[in-house]
Amino acid sequence: MKTIHLYVRHLGLVLSLLLMTVSLAAQTIQVKGVVKDKSGETVIGASVQVKGTASGTITDLDGNFVLPDVKKGSVIVVSYIGFVTQEKEASSTMEFILSEDSEMLDEVVVVGYGTQKKSSISGSVASVKADELPTAASASVGAMLRGRAAGMNITSTSANPGGSMSIAIRGGLSGQAPLIVVDGVPQVSSKTVMAGTAYSGGEKENSLINLNPNDIETIDILKDASAAAIYGSDASGGVILITTKRGKTGKPDISYSGSVAFQYMKDVPKFLNARDFMIEQNKVFDELGRGDEKRYTDEQIANFVGDGTDWMDEVTRVGIVQEHNLSLSAGTEQTKYLFSLSYYDHQGIAKNNSMNRITGRLNVDQTINRMLKAGISATFSQVKYHDVPLGNGKQDNSALIYSAMTFIPTVSVYDEEGNYSNNPIRDIYPNPVSLLDITDQTTSRDLFVSGYLEFKPIEELTFRGTVGFDMKDVQADQYIPTTTKKGFSMNGQGSKQNAKTQMNLVNLIGTYAKTFGGRHDLNVMAGVEYKKSSWEGMGIVTSQFPYDGALMNNLGISEQEKPTISSNKGANEMASFISRLNYTFDSKYILTVNLRVDGSSNFSKEHQWGVFPGVSAAWRLNEESWLKNVRWLSNLKLRAGVGQTGNAGNLTGINSYYTVSQGAFAPNGTLANGIAFSKLGNENLKWETLTDYNIGVDFGFFNNRLSGSVDLFQRFRKDVILTRSLMSYHEINTIDYNSAEVYRSRGVDLELHSVNFDTKDFGWTTDVNFSFYRNHTTERDPEFIPEVYQDYVEEWGNIYGYRTDGLIQMDQKYTHLPSSNAGSILYQDLYGYKLDGNGNRMRDSEGRYIRLEGADGVLDAADMVVLANSTPIPFSINNTFRWRNWDANIYLYGSLNGWKVNDLKLQSIYGIEDITYGVNALEEVKNRWSPANPNGTMPGVAEASSGVNPGSSDFFLEKAWYLRLDNVSIGYTFPSKWFKNRIRSVRLYASGRNLAVFTPYQGMDPETDNGIGAYPNQASFAIGLDVKF
Amino acid sequence: MKTMKYIAAACLLCAVTSCELERLDYTEIYPENFPKTETDLRLAVNALYYDFNPRGFNGVFSAGYEGYQVMSDITTDALWSCWAWEADDYYYHQWYATMGGAVADDVYAAFARYNFLSKARNAVRRIEASDVNEEAKALYSGEAKALRGWMALYLYDLFGPVPVASDEVLDDPETFVYLPRLTDEEYDEMMETDLRDAIRDLPEKAEARGRMTKGAARMILLKYYMIRGFFDKAETLARELYAMEGSVYSLQGDYNYIFSKEGAGNDEVILQIPCNSTASWYSNYMTAEVLPADYPWAEKAEGWGGYVIPWDFYDTFEEGDVRRQNIITEYTNTSGVHIDRSNSTQLAKGALPLKYGMDPDMTGAQSGVDLVIYRYSDVLLSLAECIVRNGGQPTQEAVSLVNRVRDRAGLEPLSVEQTGTKEAFLDAILLERGHEFYLEGLRRQDLIRFGKYVEYANGRINEANAVEGQGYFNVDEGHNRFFIPQTFIDESKGEIKQNDYDR
Structure with missing residues (x-):
């Protein structure tokens, strides 16, 4: 560090001396100056030239420069990458304030097997710069990307540390996860391993968790098939291209960033306290007509001290997240490297629940000679989880959160003997605290290495060969001790399971780029690629342990007769030809043609190959002479594209085969295996195709102070690989086939970027993203018969069910609800079937039963209607502020539409009879209907025997649109002077994550409240430090 | 370097174009590799037994309402449940062909099992086509045929004849x-072909308990004949089984021993589902379904406290009937509290049929006591019934057969009145069967055979309507068969005709 510093100084000195000697003759002045950017930070290494001469220098560490002998009247030119070059007449002291190059359009965008200037992109590509994303308290770059790009809808499905996410690009019509390509090499998806154990932890995010967000430079998303076709059959879910940071020419750059965050549980529903629980239980006994079974006397209730045990409190805590990142990058003209290490640790809000990750990365680029260049990108990550039981289990299967919500509040955690207390009424429910004794560790390792060799025989022609592999390895260990109910009944259950996945890839790409006659810009790429993905795994699950002490680490002591053992291994191959033509005429007219031919071993020989083309064109109107002089218009580009991608699915469908069924039968009481025919193959299966049409416009006004893009798209999915029913009497009565169904997605993506203020001291930018789409099934198989309430062209996300009209009141009886008594939900009998003369139901031309408006005295499918549509409308607003050395950010995202059945409320109220077994219920049950509370709006005890599932009605269906205040942060960058320039910059910041959710939904978090025992979401408060040396 | 690169590129191209892309998955066993050996045949047959497992929605012997035995008993006077859900729909016969909900789901699951007939038939054909010694082929195809007959019996019992695919269709x-439903005659032929082959090829004693035997196949065919009303053929078969007494079967001295853990494999049992408390798919859940959570039982046992024998049926047992010993009317719970009808929802509804004995190793809901399917006392009572029905008179032989069963239960022989006429004797047999086979899933078919199933149901309906003010509808003889779910009728383009249901 220091030596290089000195070296630079010496170089400057030598240069100055040289210059001095050359130009002593004329009348000269000494020019001293400083170069800064708009925020007032000095610019180091900017080139300072005397125009028209060879003399010049670069700015030093303080942004200062000295030019000793400058002819009077000369022009000084200051330039620096990423900034607009400035010229000024020389004077003895000068200050240059460089403004950032507003021609943002000329950013380079990664498009798959190459890059393109943003101005010459004609497909639909969104880009996100990673350093604009707030990192505090986020493990996965996926979580940070929520709402960041229009057309990419990312939602967290579970709020546990490292919890799972769903990523849907443009409506997720393909049903496939997007392909994630890191530095040109696709990642293999990892497998979940835990199976067959009594408890399992939360769903985990597997796609992006292995990446250190601080390593990422840019994220480019290929949204439409005209662009994504270059990835052919892997691209049906869209493509996310991640480019990691690499070393740059210049002095070493060392940076540290770290933060610590505290997390507090949010939106936890209120359950009855002990006294209310006893009161409500007694009432329920009365309402059920079982008053003589009451458990508590009025006296006992009156004398109960305190509120009882708050089980949620017993199993949760304040969560802590801390992270530390260190990176070092440097480079000479020959060798550039970046090295980074990171550590991330998340102690979740549930006790004993944690996740931590270490990552390391080494990116090296080496120029060997004029023609050859090579490099590697290597990253290693290890993510360790300690899980707690989660999920939707009820009764004896209740997992941690649900059992903490519902376990009887009248007992304390431990009984007199110091054992976990039981539910004294019905001893089958697990004590929530006992579930914390479970050991559940998952370690997931990823080694992802790729190397390239680039050969450039002439300026225009480049050959690049890449080899890469991604090895993922997951080990899951679990032990359920005898202190838990399940563990007690099984004498402990231990398991060890693992899964390995590996992807090997080799490709060779040739690129030819040349500008002819100054106006014809041509870029041609062609190449071949081979990819092999393989997987293997094994697992043992066994119980009957003589003691708990060894956990799952000595499975041999298990006395179970036939432990569950399994292993598997498989592989598939894909070979591809890839090509692209990119032609730009006069910087105005742009044509891009992508073509990929994929062969996949998932299909039989006759159907292995698929061709996936993509064509797009763009017209840059602002380059036309008739618009060039319109000052307020800085960019206007029309784009149109059409393309195809394919999907081989996760097929196993071409082969007929048998599988082992373990423990199919127990002759003499000893389990024996069987082998059963389990899959009927279809050799005629072929690729699914997705065809995209996209038109868009990119615009920029007032020197790009207001810029953005609008894209309209339409996508069709055809030859959809589905499972079809054969006649039900067959041994195997399903087969995979290419369906005649057609799915369609239509929508619009809107991105706006506005620079509201941009002065020396104050800056404010606003970004808005908005997507609107609707998916439909437009065509069906010939044999398809719509349900009575179903449209032939059906919108996805429709929620069908019965309409309700409050509750049945005293002495009311409805013929269509023969089993419903007062206090039950009044489902509405809206329609009946139209019958012919023989009393048979009549069908319309599409085969659907005809229904007639008006009650028919029966509640059945004919009474179902579309209650709502839950298709989200993703939306986000990002505001970034800068005031002198302060910076601030406010980020909101959400969905403007959403509907959800409040499962927990449904379970708690519909299952109110369980309170007689000592299962606690939501406070809202106090508001249930009963003869004593005829104004209650929640269903009474009678609902449970109505014979109708309230989940398929609008009774518990709630609006669930939301807007989340995801980030509020404020930072201060200390002037480097304070550190005597030894440190380049120090930024200290504080941020609040997930501070508020605006929603009409009454359950837990509308994004992560899935099922009955969802992990509570958290608000986080973080402080962090970024230091650059 | 340049040439090197070109060579590399050329090689890659070659590699990509010339080799066929291959997929590999070791968990798939391809038809060219299976079945090839005698072990393979056994594995193929084991997979057929799976459908009869005592757990899971598709298992024939699930202890839930959808299981054959429970569905058969809970629609009669001899079983009920204190869980709301659909127990009352069953007990009071409140089902109809166009209904939705849980009962319809259960009926759907029961009918959907009809593809087992195709599965077993294909297994038989694969066994016969395999290159294994004839002896093994005969044994295992016999087992598969008996299993096919067994499932076909239950399907016929619940629905009447179902469609059966020919080999060409398969x-x-x-x-x-x-396919339309088979005619009764076609169904008879299928049953006789399969089961007669099985009777011929199966051993008298199984290599392991739970596997099919000659006697089990006879019992299945006997049950079918009884449903069909072929009492002469039934009598012949019953006599063949009767002849196996001593060498293979016997009447156990202690009734309760038959259903105990120690009694596993006792020679009264003709067919059972062997259970193991550590195997969740092969555990006896019937105990847990009955057992109250606070009942003193095995240390690690869990009770779900559901099923009961309604008091009016319980009251038909005679004093001193040993079969009543494990039907609990009151108990002292684990906290020392005395529990009876006055302070237990379950006992308020009926007595607790803890027929299956305690397994000290019962963990959770899983007990290791074998589920009894058919046993020898049924042979005696069936033979007695056939004799009377065929001969029109209660013979001495018939009476003594019934009295053997009564004697074992600690009861006096039937009275003169009970053996005086054919009708009185048949009534006595029906009641005896009710007491002998409670919780064994035979009651529904017995009542139907005696023409009482619907009559008794209407009795319960009328009483509930009168006493509790319920609005239950009355039912007719159509209820002797369940309805066929509309999905299957639609799928067959109307070829499948519905049973006798008017809505």
Whole structure:
């Protein structure tokens, strides 16, 4: 560090001396100056030239420069990458304030097997710069990307540390996860391993968790098939291209960033306290007509001290997240490297629940000679989880959160003997605290290495060969001790399971780029690629342990007769030809043609190959002479594209085969295996195709102070690989086939970027993203018969069910609800079937039963209607502020539409009879209907025997649109002077994550409240430090 | 370097174009490799037994309402449940062909099992086509045929004849052939062909308990004949089984021993589902379904406290009947509290049929006591019934057969009145069967055979309507068969005709 510093100084000195000697003759002045950017930070290494001469220098560490002998009247030119070059007449002291190059359009965008200037992109590509994303308290770059790009809808499905996410690009019509390509090499998806154990932890995010967000430079998303076709059959879910940071020419750059965050549980529903629980239980006994079974006397209730045990409190805590990142990058003209290490640790809000990750990365680029260049990108990550039981289990299967919500509040955690207390009424429910004794560790390792060799025989022609592999390895260990109910009944259950996945890839790409006659810009790429993905795994699950002490680490002591053992291994191959033509005429007219031919071993020989083309064109109107002089218009580009991608699915469908069924039968009481025919193959299966049409416009006004893009798209999915029913009497009565169904997605993506203020001291930018789409099934198989309430062209996300009209009141009886008594939900009998003369139901031309408006005295499918549509409308607003050395950010995202059945409320109220077994219920049950509370709006005890599932009605269906205040942060960058320039910059910041959710939904978090025992979401408060040396 | 690169590129191209892309998955066993050996045949047959497992929605012997035994008993006077859900729909016969909900789901699951007939038939054909010694082929195909007959019996019992695919149809699963239900005669032929082969090829004693035997196959065919009313053929078969007494079967001295853990494999049992408390798919859950959570039982046992024998049926047991010993009317719970009808929802509804004995190793809901399917006392009572029905008179032989069963239960022989006429004797047999086979899933078919199933149901309905003010509808003889779910009728393009249901 220091030596290089000195070296630079010496170089400057030598240069100055040289210059001095050359130009002593004329009348000269000494020019001293400083170069800064708009925020007032000095610019180091900017080139300072005397125009028209060879003399010049670069700015030093303080942004200062000295030019000793400058002819009077000369022009000084200051330039620096990423900034607009400035010229000024020389004077003895000068200050240059460089403004950032507003021609943002000329950013380079990664498009798959190459890059393109943003101005010459004609497909639909969104880009996100990673350093604009707030990192505090986020493990996965996926979580940070929520709402960041229009057309990419990312939602967290579970709020546990490292919890799972769903990523849907443009409506997720393909049903496939997007392909994630890191530095040109696709990642293999990892497998979940835990199976067959009594408890399992939360769903985990597997796609992006292995990446250190601080390593990422840019994220480019290929949204439409005209662009994504270059990835052919892997691209049906869209493509996310991640480019990691690499070393740059210049002095070493060392940076540290770290933060610590505290997390507090949010939106936890209120359950009855002990006294209310006893009161409500007694009432329920009365309402059920079982008053003589009451458990508590009025006296006992009156004398109960305190509120009882708050089980949620017993199993949760304040969560802590801390992270530390260190990176070092440097480079000479020959060798550039970046090295980074990171550590991330998340102690979740549930006790004993944690996740931590270490990552390391080494990116090296080496120029060997004029023609050859090579490099590697290597990253290693290890993510360790300690899980707690989660999920939707009820009764004896209740997992941690649900059992903490519902376990009887009248007992304390431990009984007199110091054992976990039981539910004294019905001893089958697990004590929530006992579930914390479970050991559940998952370690997931990823080694992802790729190397390239680039050969450039002439300026225009480049050959690049890449080899890469991604090895993922997951080990899951679990032990359920005898202190838990399940563990007690099984004498402990231990398991060890693992899964390995590996992807090997080799490709060779040739690129030819040349500008002819100054106006014809041509870029041609062609190449071949081979990819092999393989997987293997094994697992043992066994119980009957003589003691708990060894956990799952000595499975041999298990006395179970036939432990569950399994292993598997498989592989598939894909070979591809890839090509692209990119032609730009006069910087105005742009044509891009992508073509990929994929062969996949998932299909039989006759159907292995698929061709996936993509064509797009763009017209840059602002380059036309008739618009060039319109000052307020800085960019206007029309784009149109059409393309195809394919999907081989996760097929196993071409082969007929048998599988082992373990423990199919127990002759003499000893389990024996069987082998059963389990899959009927279809050799005629072929690729699914997705065809995209996209038109868009990119615009920029007032020197790009207001810029953005609008894209309209339409996508069709055809030859959809589905499972079809054969006649039900067959041994195997399903087969995979290419369906005649057609799915369609239509929508619009809107991105706006506005620079509201941009002065020396104050800056404010606003970004808005908005997507609107609707998916439909437009065509069906010939044999398809719509349900009575179903449209032939059906919108996805429709929620069908019965309409309700409050509750049945005293002495009311409805013929269509023969089993419903007062206090039950009044489902509405809206329609009946139209019958012919023989009393048979009549069908319309599409085969659907005809229904007639008006009650028919029966509640059945004919009474179902579309209650709502839950298709989200993703939306986000990002505001970034800068005031002198302060910076601030406010980020909101959400969905403007959403509907959800409040499962927990449904379970708690519909299952109110369980309170007689000592299962606690939501406070809202106090508001249930009963003869004593005829104004209650929640269903009474009678609902449970109505014979109708309230989940398929609008009774518990709630609006669930939301807007989340995801980030509020404020930072201060200390002037480097304070550190005597030894440190380049120090930024200290504080941020609040997930501070508020605006929603009409009454359950837990509308994004992560899935099922009955969802992990509570958290608000986080973080402080962090970024230091650059 | 340049040439090197070109060579590399050329090689890669070659590699990509020339080699066929291959997929590998070791968990798939391809038809060219299976079945090839005697072990393979056994594995193929084991997979057929799976459908009869005592757990899971598709298992024939699930202890839930959808299981054959429970569905058969809970629609009669001899079983009820204190869980709301659909227990009352069953007990009071409140089902109809166009209904939705849980009962319809259960009926759907029961009918959907009819593809087992195709599965077993294909297994038989694969066994016969395999290159294994004839002896093994005969044994295992016999086992598969008996299993096919067993499932076919239950399907016929619940629904009447179902559609059955011919070999030609099975060979071409992708062609949609809309099959009507077999006629009764076609169904008879199928049953006789399969089961007569099985009786011929199966051993008298199984290599392991739970596997099919000659006697089990006879019992299945006997049950079918009884449903069909072929009492002469039934009598012949019953006599064949009767002849196996001593060498293979016997009447155990202690009734309760038959259903105990120690009694596993006792020679009264003709067919059972062997259970193991550590195997969740092969555990006896019937105990847990009955057992109250606070009942003193095995240390690690869990009770779900549901099923009961309604008091009016319980009251038909005679004093001193040892079969009543494990039907609990009151108990002292684990906290020392005395529990009876006055302070237990379950006992308020009926007595607790803890027929299956305690397994000290019972963990959770899983008990390791074998589920009894058929046993020898049924042979005696069936033979007695056949003799009377065929001969029109209660013979001495018939009476003594019944009295053997009564004697074992600690009861006096039947009275003169009870043996005086055919009708009185048949009534006595029906009641005896009710007491002998409670919780064994035979009651529904017995009542239907005696023409009482619907009559008794209407009795319960009328009483509930009168006493509790319920609005239950009355039912007719159509209820002797369940309805066929509309989905299957639609799928067959109307070839399948509904049973006798008017809505």
